[in-house]
Amino acid sequence: MSVYTHVTRTQLDDFFSHYHLGAVISYTGIKEGMVNSNYFVTTTQGEFVLTLFEDMTDIDVDPVVKLLRHLADNQLCVPCPQHDRHGQPLKRLNHKTALLCQRLVGTALITPTLEHCTQIGLQLAKLHTCTQGYLFPTQNPNNLTSLKRLFDSLVPQLSNEDKNLVDNELAFQNQHNIAMPMGLIHADLFRDNVLFESGQFSGMLDFYSACHGELLFDVAIAVNDWCCDDGVINPEKIAALLSAYQCKRPLEVVEQQRWSVMLRRAALRFWLARLAHQNRARTGELVQQKDPLAFRRILVQHQA
Numbered sequence: 400m401s402v403y404t405h406v407t408r409t410q411l412d413d414f415f416s417h418y419h420l421g422a423v424i425s426y427t428g429i430k431e432g433m434v435n436s437n438y439f440v441t442t443t444q445g446e447f448v449l450t451l452f453e454d455m456t457d458i459d460v461d462p463v464v465k466l467l468r469h470l471a472d473n474q475l476c477v478p479c480p481q482h483d484r485h486g487q488p489l490k491r492l493n494h495k496t497a498l499l500c501q502r503l504v505g506t507a508l509i510t511p512t513l514e515h516c517t518q519i520g521l522q523l524a525k526l527h528t529c530t531q532g533y534l535f536p537t538q539n540p541n542n543l544t545s546l547k548r549l550f551d552s553l554v555p556q557l558s559n560e561d562k563n564l565v566d567n568e569l570a571f572q573n574q575h576n577i578a579m580p581m582g583l584i585h586a587d588l589f590r591d592n593v594l595f596e597s598g599q600f601s602g603m604l605d606f607y608s609a610c611h612g613e614l615l616f617d618v619a620i621a622v623n624d625w626c627c628d629d630g631v632i633n634p635e636k637i638a639a640l641l642s643a644y645q646c647k648r649p650l651e652v653v654e655q656q657r658w659s660v661m662l663r664r665a666a667l668r669f670w671l672a673r674l675a676h677q678n679r680a681r682t683g684e685l686v687q688q689k690d691p692l693a694f695r696r697i698l699v700q701h702q703a
């Protein structure tokens with residue numbers, strides 16, 4: 400997260416008066432993340448995370464709230480949405496849709512080990528298996544048509560070399576675009592969306608990109624972030640994550656055949672998305688940008 404929307408102490412006191420969660424003791428903006436504004440809030444009854452959605456409306460967030468409940472019911476460590484005195488999870492604050500969740504223990508890792516990658520493979524497989532048959536209303540917005548559209552919007556700022564690279568990659572992706580096993584995907588399982596406490600997985604966060612999509616795309620997104628050391632792919636970590644994943648959900652033959660295609664697609668998606676995010680740079684108190692070129696380098700390694 401970042402903090403784009405400022406919340407005053409008075410606003411927060413008023414906001415919490417609509418819940419049975421105690422009185423606010425302190426609060427602080429969270430600098431991690433890029434999309435929404437987030438605050439840690441300590442009250443007399445516990446620790447919470449307040450999210451103000453910068454672009455999403457109640458209609459967009461509501462399915463995520465329901466999903467979080469489903470996952471919590473299935474023993475996944477995810478933040479539990481809190482309800483106000485009338486049983487409503489979503490409220491308005493500073494003209495934004497606002498959600499309060501319980502704060503989970505643990506911190507995000509900067510340098511994951513093989514063991515951490517193993518745990519991520521297992522947790523991702525748990526997510527995919529416990530949502531089999533779960534109907535999530537949003538289709539994956541990052542299909543090849545939207546990637547092409549995004550690319551077209553970025554063309555003016557790309558070098559000829561990068562234009563060719565993306566053009567060729569899109570052509571490659573189109574040639575290998577066949578039906579794959581689908582389901583609920585997190586779609587953003589980066590290191591900063593997972594917590595570990597004393598070496599053990601303690602929480603999966605940020606389901607705001609969740610959608611119905613190709614399960615293998617989700618695995619590829621996670622691998623590109625968890626299994627690269629300073630931008631260099633670590634095959635041992637990939638093997639650890641994949642083998643743990645397959646203990647719970649073995650890949651189908653069609654997925655095994657398309658593995659490198661998906662790794663490339665996931666890298667392309669985040670390279671382009673980070674470029675677009677830079678263009679839309681908003682002002683705020685704590686604003687985080689991530690390096691688009693990191694994913695260009697990952698894409699080129701997967702192509703080799």
Ligand SMILES: Nc1ncnc2c1ncn2[C@@H]1O[C@H](COP(=O)(O)OP(=O)(O)OP(=O)(O)O)[C@@H](O)[C@H]1O
Nearest residue numbers: 400429431432433434435448478501502503591605
């Ligand atoms: N329930 C929670 N418990 C503990 N920490 C949390 C919780 N929710 C969020 N955080 C912290 O806030 C950070 C940012 O949250 P999140 O990733 O949801 O924000 P975002 O703006 O949607 O980010 P992104 O750019 O990844 O989409 C996390 O990395 C984590 O450190």
Ligand SMILES: N[C@@H](CCO)C(=O)O
Nearest residue numbers: 433587589669673689
């Ligand atoms: N996790 C994404 C940002 C949110 O989609 C990235 O690192 O580019």
